[in-house]
Amino acid sequence: MTLKPLKSPSPGSGDGQDAYFARRALRRGSAGWLLLTGLGVAYVVSGDFSGWNFGLAEGGFGGLAIAMLLMGVMYACMVFSLAELSSILPTAGGGYGFARRALGPWGGFLTGTAILIEYVLAPAAISIFIGDYVESLGLFALTSGWPVYLACFVVFIGIHLWGVGEALRFSFVVTGIAVTALLVFAIGAFTEFDASGLNDIPVDPEAFGANSWLPMGLLGIWAAFPFGMWFFLGVEGVPLAAEETRDPARTLPRAIIWSMGVLVVLALLTFLASTGARGSAAIQDAGNPLVAALQPDGEPTTLSRIVNYAGLAGLIASFFSLIYAGSRQLFALSRAGYLPRFLSLTSRRKAPYLGLLVPGAVGFGLAASTGDGAGMLNVAVFGATISYALMSLSHIVLRRREPGLSRPYRTPGGTATSSVALVLACAALVATFLVDVTAAVIALLVYGAALAYFGVYSKDRLVARAPEEEFAALAAAEAELR
Template sequence: MADSEETARTAPPLPSPGGRASPEDTYLERRALRRGSAGPLLLTGLGVAYVVSGDFSGWNNGLAQGGFGGLAIAAVLMGLMYTCLVFALAELSSILPTAGGGYGFARRALGTWGGFLTGTAILIEYVLAPAAIAIFLGDYVEALGLFGLHSGWPVYLACFVIFIGIHLWGVGEALRFSLVVTAIAVAAIVVFAVAAFTGFQVDTLNDIPVRGGAVGASSWLPFGVLGIWAAFPFGMWFFLGVEGVPLAAEETKDPARVLPKAMAAAMGVLLLLALVTFTAATGARGSAAIQSVGDPLVHALQPHGDPTVVSRIVNYAGLAGLVASFFSLIFAGSRQLFALSRAGYLPRFLSLTSRRKAPYLGLLIPGALGFALAAATGDGARMLNVAVFGATISYALMSLSHIVLRRREPALHRPYRTPGGALTSSVAFVLACSALVATFLVDKEAAFIALGVYGVALAYFALYSRHRLVAAAPEEEFAALAAAEAELERD
């Protein structure tokens, strides 16, 4: 009975007689994005932009959890998880290239509850992460003594106002801006690596003192085997956000062909940047010296504490990396919010688009919330930990969606097929679940904050929005088609 009720709620609407626009058509016209604005280069740049700030700071805190060996193993495992996840998402995005991204995939595979759980987890990540990065930008500006500022909130406000304004201007302009800033940040990492490797010393990699009593403790694993697990969330910082590329599907030229290539290219760049950044920074200065600093690349280039020409370049370029990630994460959050709102999971007015086809309320409201959180708390690390918790839930559910669709609908048309099939997504699923548990080892309070937000969202869905879904939304139509086909097969 439940299945038939869900099918009825999400069945595609019939066209209106006489060729006139139906209410559903009008509804979707007011919620349309600009088609064909993003090509392969812009999408690859978007994938790198989501993540590049993580190369400049944050990952090094994993050294305090696992030491060089622990963080190295964690980064390899998290790199494997993201690679497997990207391959799985490439297949899913070629099947359903809509702005819903992970929510749309899970909606087809796991039903309305699975779709909402996935979309909400993604939204937690993409609303909290920009707020955290705005705080880091404020810290950078203060540390560099720019504009004579002694408080971060003017920087937070400027970031949200200026960069949301660019997004409101248009998606093509926004992605081109993101590509330029990302290129500056990547160039700075190359400059850093060349300088850092000139002073590379193997002996400095494992200079963190061994904690006595830890199981499996050694110079390479100073906190023991458990330190590897505790370092998982920090190994994720080298890749966190790349899964957001499919959210640009409705604004992409030939998404079924372009999205898989762009995601694979972005992941390849990120794996290389992670390897270079991690080894160069720890080898140039030592793991102990950079394990808790806010700007590990700068510290790695200043063995005596005195700024150099190269360290100043990297320091200022760190701003470009933070801007690139902040800017692109705002884009991702607005598209996930847009898709959930368009389908009725969240208030529908949030999916209205402007004359330039930008979801203006989906940009302005999360932006206002992000600024308020940044100004009120100033705790970027805590907010980023909440974002990581949401991300790991979404990874597990998206990987599970790939597995379910492979087994339940093997004949579904797949323009791109994941190498290794369900085995690949199974690896991503197991590692995502492990990373989810690891967040409790690092910051229990952040994990419980995320669960609290989740609880409020689920109550809203259970009591209100699940009875008011929009059948004409692309993700809902796609799921309704699957339900109708299954019904025919049973008959």
């Protein structure tokens, strides 16, 4: 496969190499490590408010606790690996750029497409959850449905079009509200903590290895993997802000690691406080488990109302930040020619407007036509686990094949750390089939269609001067000199 530079400009067209990238430039230096840390937490924080508790129905308290621990280890190992990779190649391509250098064009496209599936489907699902919250809270006399989904996409994409600095500051404020509410919730819920309720889910006598802590047996641990991921799903998107970051080689590793640290604390507090306050059985099927944990008799309290409104803030923070991540991944893949190039055009405010509008239109269409938020999140998780495995593999390959590559930050434990992430990511990928076979098959079909497009059309139309392609070309040139 050869990289083909763009054709020479035709008279008056302005479509030469310099003009091409001038029309595809992001606003540099818009974010420091604090805003990026907030972005990393924002990707994930909605998962603390709902969704994770369905893992109790799959594995019980013990099964979900072990799943959360293992998935936490996977994300921690992956985050340390991504911190190193992002210091090597700080571009908007994120994980796709790392895989492009390590695994070639096919590996880059496989990774980028998996990430894109995650970041297009997750906002669509969250818009549905926002609609449910709006209806349950009785806000604006609205009911859940397409007008709410449309309002979400229009308003928040509009803020992104305004500018990345403004968008990240908005996300930081909303995320701060959600995190504060989680801490207040934990304080209130721990005053009602009763350890006897942790293992109150009935035991399945036919399940292998079943007991009161593992009521669905050992297989329940594996089935709970996708729900253990909900406490951390999305944090890997921090490197996608690389080209809009001040001193990215130093800032990105710091922000990624701090984000993960905050998320671990929130995960432990939320999980233990919720199950301890009401018992696992009472919240395993709750659409709003934190509120359910604070209302033993079903009657709202002042604290439960606060948490309920904060849950909406958490959903908005994740929705808003995931739109950002999806637009940057689409921008990078398009700029390099993997997807149609027009999708990477930027506005006068340096926002990838088509990268925001096109996924937004797709997400709104899916939300309005299906209304199946849980199913779309399962598809997103499938894409995420593929990208995790490929990004971890990229770290291993680059460490072994290019040990002399400049690494401003180095992963503690080296390839042993990324190998742990790789094994656990593969286990989580298989677990998605245990939870929702239909969603996994749909994700595979979408993945297959994207790969067919790349194999038939775009693989011979890559843009040689795109940052990720230049990085790969440099590696090839260095290999020839050895």
